[in-house]
Amino acid sequence: MIKLLILLVIVVGVIAVAQLAKVYRLSATLRDKREEDISEADTKLQGSLFIVFMLLLFGTTIWQIVRYGYCMPPVASEHGVDYDTLMKFNLYLILFVFFLVNALLFIFANKYRYDKNRKAYFFPHDNRLELIWTVIPAIVLAVIIIYGLRTWIDITGEASEDAIKVELFSRQFDWTARYAGDDGEFGVTNFNTITNSNPLGIVTAEGIKEVIAINDADIAKLNEALAFERGHLLDEEASIIALLHPEDHGHGHDSHGDDHGDDHDHDSHRDDHSDDHGEHHEDNHSDHHEMTAEHKAHLEHRLHEVKEMLASNKVTILTEGSYAAKEDQIYKLQRRNQRLIELESFNFSEDLNAWDAGKDDKLIKGEFHLPVGQEVEFVFRSSDVIHSAYMPHFRAQMNTVPGLPTTFKFTPTVTTDEMRVQQGDPEFDYILLCNKVCGAQHYLMCMKIVVETPEQYENWLSELKTFPNINTGNNFVIN
């Protein structure tokens, strides 16, 4: 509300100034002066206003720097220090240029304001000046770029061999951390094996069987819904009856079905049938005689079945659209099963270890731990959309992209306990955030990070249950 009022005041203020300027112009015309004839007092006023504006600009800039400072939380990683140095180097340079250029701009505008006793000095060209203001910025920019690139290459370089591996898996809307377990190797993953109990899609022989069983059950359920569809059953019933009793062609389906049971018992009807046919229905003659007894029995059996199905409580009524959608679903599930079967046969023959690697992996939601002073290599994966793993205290941020694993490495330098003392805040915690607006509950996507001594870390890790268990840590409390 207050903000709206302030905005309104500003808008009204701007309109008022514009109107005043118009009045001034009109009155100048009335006083018989030309618009560009400006009095000495006016020129002086305008010149002084340049200085006032400059002071306001510098004042608010300095106030912001004092009020908000560097805008980053305390640093807690090795490369974070280099990162901050680079950032500050650029910031100071930019601020220096900002103050210098703006001071020159406003002070000169005031100093060289119009003076009828002064004649402008004609200064068309100077090679030395051109050279100075080309070469100096070129050198400064080269320094900025080379220094920045070197730091960037350092930060994004490959992790060392003995780095601890942690996978951060994102989905709407939570994070799961994965540790490789005793073998130091992550189990193979495949999105086809993702289930509620296996959100990361870690591949194991049991997991594949489980997913195939789930898919088969779904396929069976869908097939049943299709098989018991009322419209299709009625059509089938009508067509069987038509095949069995061609002489009744032309009768309405409904009356046919109703009459049938009442008037004839099956055996006698069948006898009548062939006689009738020979006499009255020349067109269908050959067809009818070709139908074997076996075929006929089969049709009758099916007819009986269809009638029972129609009478059962499993009957479904589907629109053409939802019938087709269910068929499509079945097709997709069958295709997924096919891929799982291929996965199974391919990997088992190639490399058995890849399958076992997943069995000692450790999954945890809510929080994850890191040992201080040891390099950690993160592998990021995403199941649905692009998220961004942001760990501000460690100056680390990386997009997590579906289908494309990304990496980032850093070495934590300050434990959570040390940082609590340093900050004088016993509640302090490091945090992992999603830094990409990824959906309605994006703001919920965070995880607590605990940095501790290597011994504490080993203890914590050894107490985690292995896959397929998913451990739950204490979630970060959002204030």
Ligand SMILES: [Cu+2]
């Ligand atoms: Cu997200």
